[in-house]
Amino acid sequence: MKPEWREDQPIYRQLRDKVAEAILKGSLQEGDALPSVRNIAVEMQINPLTASKAYQELVAEELVEKRRGLGMFVIAGAKDRLLSAERKQFLDEEWPTMVTRIKSLGLDIEELLKNAEREGGQE
Amino acid sequence: MKPEWREDQPIYRQLRDKVAEAILKGSLQEGDALPSVRNIAVEMQINPLTASKAYQELVAEELVEKRRGLGMFVIAGAKDRLLSAERKQFLDEEWPTMVTRIKSLGLDIEELLKNAEREGGQE
Amino acid sequence: MKPEWREDQPIYRQLRDKVAEAILKGSLQEGDALPSVRNIAVEMQINPLTASKAYQELVAEELVEKRRGLGMFVIAGAKDRLLSAERKQFLDEEWPTMVTRIKSLGLDIEELLKNAEREGGQE
Amino acid sequence: MKPEWREDQPIYRQLRDKVAEAILKGSLQEGDALPSVRNIAVEMQINPLTASKAYQELVAEELVEKRRGLGMFVIAGAKDRLLSAERKQFLDEEWPTMVTRIKSLGLDIEELLKNAEREGGQE
DNA sequence: GTGGTCTAGACCACT
DNA sequence: GTGGTCTAGACCACA
Numbered sequence: 001m002k003p004e005w006r007e008d009q010p011i012y013r014q015l016r017d018k019v020a021e022a023i024l025k026g027s028l029q030e031g032d033a034l035p036s037v038r039n040i041a042v043e044m045q046i047n048p049l050t051a052s053k054a055y056q057e058l059v060a061e062e063l064v065e066k067r068r069g070l071g072m073f074v075i076a077g078a079k080d081r082l083l084s085a086e087r088k089q090f091l092d093e094e095w096p097t098m099v100t101r102i103k104s105l106g107l108d109i110e111e112l113l114k115n116a117e118r119e120g121g122q123e
Numbered sequence: 124m125k126p127e128w129r130e131d132q133p134i135y136r137q138l139r140d141k142v143a144e145a146i147l148k149g150s151l152q153e154g155d156a157l158p159s160v161r162n163i164a165v166e167m168q169i170n171p172l173t174a175s176k177a178y179q180e181l182v183a184e185e186l187v188e189k190r191r192g193l194g195m196f197v198i199a200g201a202k203d204r205l206l207s208a209e210r211k212q213f214l215d216e217e218w219p220t221m222v223t224r225i226k227s228l229g230l231d232i233e234e235l236l237k238n239a240e241r242e243g244g245q246e
Numbered sequence: 247m248k249p250e251w252r253e254d255q256p257i258y259r260q261l262r263d264k265v266a267e268a269i270l271k272g273s274l275q276e277g278d279a280l281p282s283v284r285n286i287a288v289e290m291q292i293n294p295l296t297a298s299k300a301y302q303e304l305v306a307e308e309l310v311e312k313r314r315g316l317g318m319f320v321i322a323g324a325k326d327r328l329l330s331a332e333r334k335q336f337l338d339e340e341w342p343t344m345v346t347r348i349k350s351l352g353l354d355i356e357e358l359l360k361n362a363e364r365e366g367g368q369e
Numbered sequence: 370m371k372p373e374w375r376e377d378q379p380i381y382r383q384l385r386d387k388v389a390e391a392i393l394k395g396s397l398q399e400g401d402a403l404p405s406v407r408n409i410a411v412e413m414q415i416n417p418l419t420a421s422k423a424y425q426e427l428v429a430e431e432l433v434e435k436r437r438g439l440g441m442f443v444i445a446g447a448k449d450r451l452l453s454a455e456r457k458q459f460l461d462e463e464w465p466t467m468v469t470r471i472k473s474l475g476l477d478i479e480e481l482l483k484n485a486e487r488e489g490g491q492e
Numbered sequence: 493g494t495g496g497t498c499t500a501g502a503c504c505a506c507t
Numbered sequence: 508g509t510g511g512t513c514t515a516g517a518c519c520a521c522a
Contacts, residue, residue: 069507
C-alpha cells in the first residue's frame with residue numbers, strides 16, 4: 001500500500017481521516033491498538049511528527065486514547081460517536097450546501113441517482 | 124449584510140464564487156458592471172488586494188472583462204460557459220465524492236435527493 | 247525580559263499560560279493583536295514552531311482568533327470566559343485537592359492565612 | 370477499587386504518593402509490610418516495573434526499607450519524617466503558588482479556608 | 493508581513 | 508518498546 005497524499009489538505013489531516021475511516025469500516029475495532037507513531041510514519045513515508053499530529057487530533061476528538069508507554073488505542077464507543085458526529089456534520093452542513101449547488105446548476109435528480117448507482121458497485 | 128468567511132478556502136476564492144453564483148442566478152446579468160474593487164472591498168470588509176485577486180480569477184476564467192477606465196463587466200455568454208463548466212466539475216468530481224461519503228455514512232441517497240426536491244422547490 | 251522556562255511543563259504550555267495571564271491581567275485587551283509568531287519566538291528565544299503551538303492552543307480554547315494574513319487577535323469576551331473557566335477548574339478540582347492536602351498535613355488555617363498575607367503585598 | 374491515573378504525573382509517582390498518604394493517615398503503620406510488587410501491580414493494573422519504581426522512590430526517601438527475602442516495610446519514624454518534609458514542601462512551594470493563583474482569580478482566601486474548615490471537619 | 497506545514501534529527505520520560 | 512517535545516531550516520498560501 002503506497003500512500004498518496006492529496007494537496008488540498010495537510011497530510012496529518014488526511015492521516016486522521018484514514019484512521020477515522022478505518023474505525024467506521026471496522027478494520028480498527030474498539031480497543032485495538034493503532035500502529036505506533038514510528039511505524040506508521042515509516043509505512044506512510046512521512047515524518048513521525050506529522051504522524052503524531054494526526055494521532056493527537058484523534059485524541060482531542062476522543063476517538064483514541066493514549067496509554068502511557070504502551071501506545072494509542074481506539075476508545076470504546078468511538079465508532080458510534082464518530083458515526084453520529086459525521087452524520088450530523090453531513091446533514092447540517094455538507095448536504096444543504098450540496099443541495100443549493102445542485103439547484104443552482106439546474107441538475108436533474110434522476111440523472112444524479114443513476115449516476116450514483118453506476119459508480120456505486122462497491123460498498 | 125455582514126459577510127462571513129469560511130476557513131476552508133481563501134477569501135478571494137470565496138468572493139469569486141459569490142460573483143459566479145450571482146451570474147448563475149441572474150442577479151448579475153451579462154454586460155453588467157461589477158462593483159469596483161474598492162467598493163466591494165469596503166462592503167466585504169476585506170483588503171482591496173484580496174478583492175482584486177478574486178476579480179483576476181474571474182478574468183482568467185473569461186467570465187469577466189476589464190474595460191480600461193470603466194471597470195469590470197460580465198462577458199456575453201458568461202452564464203452559459205459557467206453553467207457547463209461547473210456542471211462538468213460537479214458531475215466529474217464533486218458528486219462522486221459526495222456519493223462515496225453518503226454511502227460510508229450509511230445514508231440513503233435516494234431519500235436525501237427526494238427530500239431535497241420536495242422541500243425547497245425553489246431556493 | 248529574559249524568559250525562563252520551567253522544566254515541569256512544555257514551553258508551549260507555559261507560553262500559552264503567559265498569554266492567558268496577560269488577558270486576565272488586562273495587559274492584552276480584547277481585540278488586541280498578539281505578537282507575531284516570529285517575533286515572540288525571537289523574544290522568548292524559542293523555535294517559531296513552539297510558539298505557534300502555544301497560539302494554536304489558544305485558538306482551540308477560543309481565546310484567540312486567527313485573521314488570515316493578519317495575525318492572531320484576542321477574541322471579544324475572552325477575558326470573561328477565561329476567568330469563569332479557570333475559576334471552575336480551580337473550585338472543582340484544585341482547591342478540593344488542596345484542602346485534602348492541608349488536612350492530611352494537619353496544618354493550621356490561621357497560620358496559612360498569615361502566610362498568605364505576608365507574601366501578598368502586591369495585587 | 371479501580372485505580373484511575375491522572376495524566377499530569379507518571380503513574381509511579383502517583384503510586385508513591387498513595388503509599389505516602391497511607392503512611393500519613395496511619396492506614397500503613399510503621400513496621401507494616403507493603404503489598405508485594407507483584408500484588409500491587411495486579412491490583413492497580415499496572416506494569417510490575419512501574420510499581421517497583423514507586424517502591425524504589427520510597428526507599429530512596431528512606432520511608433521504606435527492603436528486607437531481603439521478606440519484602441518492603443515502613444521504616445520507624447517514617448511518618449514524622451514524611452510529615453515534616455511534606456509540610457516544608459507545602460509551605461515553601463505549593464502554598465505560595467496557590468496563593469498567587471487564588472489572587473489572580475480574584476477569589477477570597479480567607480473565605481475559602483473558613484469554608485474548608487467548616488465543611489469537612491474530617492475528610 | 494502573517495500563520496501553516498513538513499522534514500530531519502535529537503533528547504526525554506514513561507512502561 | 509511507547510509518545511512528547513524541541514530545534515533548525517525550508518517552503519507555501521494568504522492578505
